[in-house]
Amino acid sequence: MAGIDYSSLIPNNVSLHENRRLQRALEDWQPKFLEWWQDMGPLGFQAKETYLRTAVSVDAKGWAQFDYVRMPEYRWGIFLAEPEPGRQINFGDHKGQPAWQEVPGEYRGTLRRLIVTQGDTEPASVEQQRHLGRTCPSLYDLRNIFQVNVEEGRHLWAMVYLLDAHFGRDGREESEALLQRRSGDADKPRILGAFNEKTPDWLSFFMFCFFTDRDGKYQLASLAESGFDPLSRTCRFMLTEEAHHMFVGEAGIMRIVQRACELMREHKTDDLRKHGGIDLPTIQRYLNFHCSVSLDLFGSEISTNAANFYTLGLKGRFEETKKTDDHLLKQATYSVAELDGERIVTREEPALVSLNERLRDDYVADCARGLARWNEVIRKHGIDFELTLPHRAFHRAIGSFGEVRVSPDGRIIGQAEWDARHRDWLPTEDDKEYIQSLMRPVVEPGRFASWIAPPARGVNGLPVDFEYVRLA
Numbered sequence: 001m002a003g004i005d006y007s008s009l010i011p012n013n014v015s016l017h018e019n020r021r022l023q024r025a026l027e028d029w030q031p032k033f034l035e036w037w038q039d040m041g042p043l044g045f046q047a048k049e050t051y052l053r054t055a056v057s058v059d060a061k062g063w064a065q066f067d068y069v070r071m072p073e074y075r076w077g078i079f080l081a082e083p084e085p086g087r088q089i090n091f092g093d094h095k096g097q098p099a100w101q102e103v104p105g106e107y108r109g110t111l112r113r114l115i116v117t118q119g120d121t122e123p124a125s126v127e128q129q130r131h132l133g134r135t136c137p138s139l140y141d142l143r144n145i146f147q148v149n150v151e152e153g154r155h156l157w158a159m160v161y162l163l164d165a166h167f168g169r170d171g172r173e174e175s176e177a178l179l180q181r182r183s184g185d186a187d188k189p190r191i192l193g194a195f196n197e198k199t200p201d202w203l204s205f206f207m208f209c210f211f212t213d214r215d216g217k218y219q220l221a222s223l224a225e226s227g228f229d230p231l232s233r234t235c236r237f238m239l240t241e242e243a244h245h246m247f248v249g250e251a252g253i254m255r256i257v258q259r260a261c262e263l264m265r266e267h268k269t270d271d272l273r274k275h276g277g278i279d280l281p282t283i284q285r286y287l288n289f290h291c292s293v294s295l296d297l298f299g300s301e302i303s304t305n306a307a308n309f310y311t312l313g314l315k316g317r318f319e320e321t322k323k324t325d326d327h328l329l330k331q332a333t334y335s336v337a338e339l340d341g342e343r344i345v346t347r348e349e350p351a352l353v354s355l356n357e358r359l360r361d362d363y364v365a366d367c368a369r370g371l372a373r374w375n376e377v378i379r380k381h382g383i384d385f386e387l388t389l390p391h392r393a394f395h396r397a398i399g400s401f402g403e404v405r406v407s408p409d410g411r412i413i414g415q416a417e418w419d420a421r422h423r424d425w426l427p428t429e430d431d432k433e434y435i436q437s438l439m440r441p442v443v444e445p446g447r448f449a450s451w452i453a454p455p456a457r458g459v460n461g462l463p464v465d466f467e468y469v470r471l472a
């Protein structure tokens with residue numbers, strides 16, 4: 001092929017133009033990525049100009065440049081946060097040693113698996129959201145989902161960069177495999193459970209951004225502590241973009257809640273289906289689903305994998321360097337919720353094997369802060385209803401609670417009660433049908449679907465009725 005104009009086509013701060021081996025690997029991969037993007041990226045909008053943010057450098061000016069761009073022409077770049085001079089490994093057996101600039105040979109397989117697991121989620125989410133553009137509730141929201149999609153594409157580039165630059169031939173094979181697995185495919189599924197679920201409507205999309213992207217935040221933050229410096233720097237830059245995805249989720253649900261409250265007040269009823277709104281109990285059921293599948297993404301409560309990742313210096317805790325303990329955790333313990341016959345109890349377990357649960361705790365606390373903001377909207381409308389997080393043991397497939405039935409308030413229950421009640425707790429066929437019936441595109445600038453309030457402000461200081469996607 002003709003070769004890539006590296007500085008303009010692939011904005012980067014990794015001196016791509018000086019690295020022939022990496023150039024060749026990316027020259028080989030880029031057309032396959034574009035083919036995958038055409039096949040699996042947003043359906044029906046590839047030729048439309050969208051007002052997108054592109055990162056062209058990591059400094060304050062360059063990381064957020066806004067302009068109209070057609071998605072296949074988006075400049076997927078490779079960015080690492082600026083190096084920290086003299087950075088050391090901050091935890092585990094190598095604590096105090098200089099951070100690795102190259103992969104330590106003995107950890108190659110483990111590190112590659114962590115990077116591949118992270119990388120696999122990025123194209124998976126684009127695949128899950130492929131059809132949503134066609135039912136957007138507004139041009140503003142259409143632009144936001146495309147922004148999320150191109151950034152997930154960039155996050156895939158980030159992981160492929162690490163694989164191609166540091167893992168030789170194995171890395172190149174893994175980079176290809178990332179484009180070959182497919183979300184929900186029976187034969188070649190994506191690696192983690194939540195990334196094989198469907199995202200069939202915009203309520204699910206906003207829930208996904210709130211709950212599942214937030215797992216991304218916590219996993220990336222833990223990988224940002226890694227002793228492998230290129231991984232750390234890559235993840236630190238990805239976190240700046242991840243924040244926008246969670247904003248889309250939190251603000252999206254808040255606007256749906258806002259609209260529900262307005263309709264309840266206006267029509268003096270809880271039955272919003274007559275009025276084209278999404279009632280609060282339906283929102284709660286979707287919330288229960290997305291929260292529980294996202295809790296699974298943290299892995300088992302007790303995990304020797306997690307202990308090894310930490311001891312080897314590959315994956316730290318959330319905000320590792322702000323913690324004041326010994327950063328070795330060989331003697332420490334941590335409280336973990338566990339199953340004890342018919343009861344859920346809390347036990348002290350060795351801290352090292354409990355690291356998944358500890359990260360899940362950080363995550364749950366963050367989710368609770370978002371819910372408090374949604375509940376504030378409900379309270380301000382004088383409505384007596386509170387959205388709640390389901391118990392961590394509810395509807396789990398991974399870990400200690402994967403085999404038992406648990407109610408959202410944390411009671412172990414029998415199959416009979418589950419059969420009788422699960423329709424109150426998880427989205428029903430009726431709910432899904434109703435939500436699908438609302439999914440009609442609204443594409444006139446400044447107009448919004450009946451079930452969602454407009455945002456408080458537009459993108460990048462522009463008005464809400466700006467033409468964020470040129471459909472003509």
Ligand code: BYC
Binds near residue numbers: 115118212217296356
């Ligand atoms: N589904 O020892 P365990 C994001 C497997 S999201 C299926 O408990 P470990 C994003 C596990 O692989 C963030 N399988 O697990 C968000 C293991 O398999 P092996 C993604 C699962 O290793 C939105 C076995 O079960 N990043 O960025 O301690 C849009 C035993 O498990 C699942 C990462 O996840 C599951 N849910 O922890 C776009 C970070 N959970 O070894 C993007 C990298 C576990 O027996 N990954 N298994 O074959 C990791 O740190 C770890 O792999 C995990 C699992 C935390 C996921």
